[in-house]
Amino acid sequence: xxxxxxxxxxxxxxxxxxxxxxxxxxxxxxxxxxxxxxxxxxxxxxxxxxxxxxxxxxxxxxxxxxxxxxxxxxxxxxxxxxxxxxxxxxxxxxxxxxxxxxxxxxxxxxxxxxxxxxxxxxxxxxxxxxxxxxxxxxxxxxxxxxxxxxxxxxxxxxxxxxxxxxxxxxxxxxxxxxxxxxxxxxxxxxxxxxxxxxxxxxxxxxxxxxxxxxxxxxxxxxxxxxxxxxxxxxxxxxxxxxxxxxxxxxxxxxxxxxxxxxxxxxxxxxxxxxxxxxxxxxxxxxxxxxxxxxxxxxxxxxxxxxxxxxxxxxxxxxxxxxxxxxxxxxxxxxxxxxxxxxxxxxxxxxxxxxxxxxxxxxxxxxxxxxxxxxxxxxx
Numbered sequence: 001x002x003x004x005x006x007x008x009x010x011x012x013x014x015x016x017x018x019x020x021x022x023x024x025x026x027x028x029x030x031x032x033x034x035x036x037x038x039x040x041x042x043x044x045x046x047x048x049x050x051x052x053x054x055x056x057x058x059x060x061x062x063x064x065x066x067x068x069x070x071x072x073x074x075x076x077x078x079x080x081x082x083x084x085x086x087x088x089x090x091x092x093x094x095x096x097x098x099x100x101x102x103x104x105x106x107x108x109x110x111x112x113x114x115x116x117x118x119x120x121x122x123x124x125x126x127x128x129x130x131x132x133x134x135x136x137x138x139x140x141x142x143x144x145x146x147x148x149x150x151x152x153x154x155x156x157x158x159x160x161x162x163x164x165x166x167x168x169x170x171x172x173x174x175x176x177x178x179x180x181x182x183x184x185x186x187x188x189x190x191x192x193x194x195x196x197x198x199x200x201x202x203x204x205x206x207x208x209x210x211x212x213x214x215x216x217x218x219x220x221x222x223x224x225x226x227x228x229x230x231x232x233x234x235x236x237x238x239x240x241x242x243x244x245x246x247x248x249x250x251x252x253x254x255x256x257x258x259x260x261x262x263x264x265x266x267x268x269x270x271x272x273x274x275x276x277x278x279x280x281x282x283x284x285x286x287x288x289x290x291x292x293x294x295x296x297x298x299x300x301x302x303x304x305x306x307x308x309x310x311x312x313x314x315x316x317x318x319x320x321x322x323x324x325x326x327x328x329x330x331x332x333x334x335x336x337x338x339x340x341x342x343x344x345x346x347x348x349x350x351x352x353x354x355x356x357x358x359x360x361x362x363x364x365x366x367x368x369x370x371x372x373x374x375x376x377x378x379x
Contacts, residue, residue, distance in 0.1 A: 086119065089126040091149055095133060106134055110141045117148055125149050129158040136161065139168045146171065152178035160189035160211070167192045167214055172199050188213050195219055201226040206252075211236040217243045225249060235261055246271045248290070277316075280325075283307070288315050300325035305348070313340055320344045327351035 095104055098112045109132060128149040136142065142159070150157065161168055168191040175183070180200050185207040192214040205227045215238060224230065225247050234257040235241065241261050246253060246269035253271040257278040258264065266285045269277075274291035280300035288294055294316045299308070304326040312319070320342050326349070 086121040087124040088120065089124050090129075091116075091120070091125055091127065092129040093145075094129070094131040102133075104134055106136055106138075109134055110136075110138075113141070113145060117145065120148075122148055122151060125151060125154055127156040127158075128154060129156070131158070131160040133162055135163075136168075142168060143171065146174055150174045150179060152176070153182050154179060155182055156185040156187075157183065158185075158187040159191065160187070161191055163190055163212075169194070172196070175199055175202070185209075187211075193219070195223040197222055199223070199226065201228065204229050206230060207232045209234045210238055213238050214240055217241045217245075221245055221247070228252075231255065233257070235259070237261065239263055242266070244268070246274070246291075248272065286311075286315055292316075292318060294319055296321045298323045298325075300349075302326065302328045305350075316340075318342050323347040323349075325349040325351065 093109075093113050093116075095102065095109075098104075098109065100108055100112070128146075130142070130145065142161070146159070159170060170188055170191050170193045172193075172195050177200060180202050181204060183202055184204050186202075186205060187207075187209040189211040190213075193210065194215065196219070199222070202223070206229055208223075208227065208230060209232075211234075217240075220235075220241060224233075228249055229252055230250055231252050232255040233246075233253065234255075235244070236257075236259045238261045240263065242263050243266045244258065244261075244264055245266075246256065248270040250271040251273060253274055255276045256269065256271075256274060258267060259278065259280045261281055264281060264284055266287075267279070268287040269291040271291055273293055274288070275293050276296040277288065277291075277294055278298040279286075280298075283301050283303070295318060297312070297316055297319050301307075304324050308322070308324050312322075317340070319340055322340065322343055322345070324347070328351075
């Protein structure tokens with residue numbers, strides 16, 4: 001799509017240049033025509049100015065569709081592209097985008113990022129994505145890059161670092177009122193994040209993804225209570241969270257993933273429109289009573305089959321798709337009168353130390369409750 005637009009724009013510019021050259025060769029005739037039709041010419045000139053402005057917009061739009069590496073190369077071909085490159089809205093920094101191999105060191109990475117940002121105006125950045133696989137001994141670089149790129153109007157911020165020690169502390173001070181208003185997606189990895197009540201509301205934040213992030217349950221609750229537009233929340237390997245509570249203000253939250261947060265003991269959701277929930281880790285106390293709209297559920301834990309039959313009918317009575325993965329399941333599943341009446345799809349994965357007879361039992365018990373069943377046994 002970007003290539004077609006580029007070819008179209010180039011042909012327009014060639015045609016316009018050809019007409020100018022032809023007009024110059026016309027000499028006095030052209031001048032007399034200009035005098036005779038000066039009002040129309042003025043209109044044409046003003047339209048031409050408008051077209052040039054639109055052309056600049058088209059250049060910028062074409063560049064915005066290109067990967068950052070290709071856009072930087074295109075900037076070397078024309079001044080128009082160079083001007084547009086200085087306002088490129090998507091800044092993506094990883095080894096692939098920077099043309100680095102897997103053995104690249106900190107100096108290679110930081111020098112390339114610094115060089116690119118020095119040639120950027122810092123205006124109009126919509127997406128800033130930083131993914132660093134090499135170890136950064138000096139995290140001051142990250143601070144300076146974020147201060148440069150995170151400006152009013154930014155919509156997506158991704159900062160994925162390697163397992164740095166000491167852990168990088170993501171600066172909440174960067175979120176001014178204007179930035180907090182525009183941000184729609186925040187993805188952090190291998191860092192510390194300590195939001196407080198002073199942060200203020202992130203009114204348009206739709207997606208929050210935290211992986212190996214050092215954040216407490218209270219700090220996360222403070223952030224969630226001010227994220228009224230949040231639709232998706234994913235937490236992976238966040239070891240400081242013990243209690244996770246979704247407040248009722250999260251009216252738009254529809255997807256919650258809590259994966260391998262080993263210290264979590266309680267998960268409680270009051271989000272009324274939660275429809276998809278995934279969990280893996282140690283067994284927790286689960287309360288989704290006020291999230292009765294949950295239709296898709298995935299759970300991976302020890303003895304989860306027994307838990308699914310005894311507790312899930314009262315926790316997620318309307319679930320339609322259920323996937324459970326269990327390991328060290330040592331007891332037979334009890335026969336209970338309560339059923340998952342709306343269950344249509346069931347997937348069971350069993351890992352080690354499982355009695356085979358349980359699979360037959362569950363299949364028979366679920367036969368009237370769902371349309372599809374699949375089971376996997378792993379030794």
